[in-house]
Amino acid sequence: MAGRIQANVEKVIEGKGEVVSAAIVVLLAEGHLLLEDVPGVGKTMLSKALARSIDSTVRRVQFTPDLLPSDITGVSVYNQSTREFEFRPGGVFANIVIGDEINRASPKTQSALLECMGERQVTVDNVTYHLESPFMVIATQNPVEMEGTYPLPEAQRDRFMARVSIGYPVPAAEIAMLANHGAVSPLDDLEPVTDSAEIRKMCAIVSHVHVSDTVQRYAVALTAATRHSPELVLGASPRATLHLVRAAKARAALHRRDYVLPDDLRALVQPVLAHRLLPSAEAAIGGRNVAAILEGIAAQVPVPEPTS
Structure with missing residues (x-):
């Protein structure tokens, strides 16, 4: 559908x-x-x-x-x-x-x-x-x-x-x-x-997509990293973490999976998080925009290994 x-x-x-x-x-x-x-x-x-x-x-x-x-x-x-x-x-x-x-x-x-x-x-x-x-x-x-x-x-x-x-x-x-x-x-x-x-039926299916503890910790690590970046004066909120996971569940469902992969979260970092962040004055003066800062932050967060 x-x-x-x-x-x-x-x-x-x-x-x-x-x-x-x-x-x-x-x-x-x-x-x-x-x-x-x-x-x-x-x-x-x-x-x-x-x-x-x-x-x-x-x-x-x-x-x-x-x-x-x-x-x-x-x-x-x-x-x-x-x-x-x-x-x-x-x-x-x-x-x-x-x-x-x-x-x-x-x-x-x-x-x-x-x-x-x-x-x-x-x-x-x-x-x-x-x-x-x-x-x-x-x-x-x-x-x-x-x-x-x-x-x-x-x-x-x-x-x-x-x-x-x-x-x-x-x-x-x-x-x-x-x-x-x-x-x-x-x-x-x-x-x-x-x-x-x-x-409504499709939304109910999405809500039941499985998110493992490892993937949940990865989502929290991504948003928490934005809160500690010296290049940002406003990081991602807990609501942002929730939205990131919900969007990842929908993306997994569109790819015909009933579980979320770290790749789902990584693919959604820019559209879900970027508009919530504010760069520091130093970063703005240096020509660093939010998208570039966020990409650097996400690249530094370790991606969890797949479990067997």
Whole structure:
């Protein structure tokens, strides 16, 4: 089923199999995905294609500087005929929420997503509303250097399981895009290949993938190493360790295994950990970015030997 979802999304996003696979890993690991890249490379298109591949409820929220927190979570409105307050759900009440250009809204509005992403619920006027499963936030953002953007708070970034960049297409894929996307949008003909119930079953299968004690210790060693690096002022949180293991379980399931290998963790270090880390001033001045620092840290952590 995961293969069918990937093939369906790749009808729209050509030549980006690894990015599509990462999105599906996050979906099956019950996480949230952050797509960060320059404008025009297909971030929103990928979000919509993944959402349309699943027969479920989808809401798109366009983040703008004047967007209010109540637009996201919902608001209680007084009904004069019944003389009671009625709750009108906001944009997060869907199975898949597409947050387009999330870093163009103010930090206050961005923070409205904290509870729903962390606890899968929304509290408005002291009343808690639970969100249906599956629930996934796919947020797109332009690089912080772009004009009119607000950096995501650390607490917000930490709630995204993974961050991936799409990058520019290879020439052959761009030529194919001109031929296929010139007259009509490929999203118009995209049909669902699964539904929410099937996704819930797949998530349950992923949750039962075995993680040995050795692999668990390796995951902790990877995240702990970031906390002790002199090149970082903010290392990976315990939530990051949990997300790394959950994503590794989903990756193992996609590779038709019921157990996690150290290679699964190693392959996910960059997308799962990099966006949570902050480089020191010395590292930034020296031109060392987070990706290079993290790669060096991960290379120094001993990989456990396979057990017989």
